[in-house]
Amino acid sequence: MLETIFRYPDLSLFLALMVIGYSCGTIAEKRHYKSIIKREQELVELMVVNAEGRFAEGAVRTSFLVNGSTVVSNDYFKRLLAILRNIFGGRVKVYESLIDRARREAILRMKEEARTRGAHMIVNLRLETSTIGRSANKKKSIGSIETLAYGTAVVMNRP
Amino acid sequence: MILTNVGSVPGKKIVEHFGIVQGSTVRAKHLGRDMMAGLKNLVGGELKGYTELLQESRQEAMDRMAEQARQLGGNAVINIRFATSSVAQGAAELFAYGTAVRVE
Numbered sequence: 001m002l003e004t005i006f007r008y009p010d011l012s013l014f015l016a017l018m019v020i021g022y023s024c025g026t027i028a029e030k031r032h033y034k035s036i037i038k039r040e041q042e043l044v045e046l047m048v049v050n051a052e053g054r055f056a057e058g059a060v061r062t063s064f065l066v067n068g069s070t071v072v073s074n075d076y077f078k079r080l081l082a083i084l085r086n087i088f089g090g091r092v093k094v095y096e097s098l099i100d101r102a103r104r105e106a107i108l109r110m111k112e113e114a115r116t117r118g119a120h121m122i123v124n125l126r127l128e129t130s131t132i133g134r135s136a137n138k139k140k141s142i143g144s145i146e147t148l149a150y151g152t153a154v155v156m157n158r159p
Numbered sequence: 160m161i162l163t164n165v166g167s168v169p170g171k172k173i174v175e176h177f178g179i180v181q182g183s184t185v186r187a188k189h190l191g192r193d194m195m196a197g198l199k200n201l202v203g204g205e206l207k208g209y210t211e212l213l214q215e216s217r218q219e220a221m222d223r224m225a226e227q228a229r230q231l232g233g234n235a236v237i238n239i240r241f242a243t244s245s246v247a248q249g250a251a252e253l254f255a256y257g258t259a260v261r262v263e
Contacts (some may be wrong), residue, residue: 024202063161063162063165070205148243150239150241152164
């Protein structure tokens with residue numbers, strides 16, 4: 001066993017990275033989804049709409065901008081899967097779930113900020129995604145992904 | 160200073176428009192954070208260092224925009240939009256723009 005590792009150091013490093021990436025990435029993803037679903041249920045009564053909304057005169061006490069953002073990246077194993085996908089084409093499921101997680105997390109952070117500041121609803125939600133980091137300018141590789149959610153939190157006059 | 164991203168300030172009347180105001184900042188993170196992000200790239204998940212950095216920079220871009228609006232004589236910025244772009248390897252530009260107005 002040890003002899004094989006010493007004979008092929010490159011290959012064993014690659015395999016080790018794959019295993020570490022796969023196990024850590026999968027556990028982290030499951031845990032993250034569990035926490036997202038739990039917090040989404042807690043915050044479900046705080047309404048979020050992506051329309052501007054019209055308010056009667058005197059109904060609104062104050063309004064302010066809230067935002068939330070996340071930067072995420074995929075693990076070593078899933079990145080490899082995505083590169084393989086590039087050959088055959090089709091849905092890249094591993095990136096779909098990554099971006100979904102990031103976006104929901106960003107919305108949750110925005111809602112948490114709005115709740116701590118006493119808002120009753122959020123209007124005009126906007127979502128934005130961009131790639132940042134070292135590999136952002138390279139064509140083939142996908143770097144870290146930033147998702148941003150922002151909107152206007154509104155505090156009503158009556159509860 | 161009231162900041163909103165809708166076309167008006169809810170519950171208030173706009174009395175004067177001052178036109179577009181904007182603020183931007185280009186940031187890169189220091190080497191330590193970059194290396195940590197490289198390690199985190201192995202296992203995946205959230206890169207907290209980057210998240211914090213971008214939030215700080217976005218706040219700064221917003222502050223600059225608000226400052227510009229204040230110089231024009233406005234007390235609110237409406238219709239704010241954000242944009243992010245990577246201008247160089249490892250550096251990101253955060254950009255915020257909106258319309259400066261005066262409300263009652």
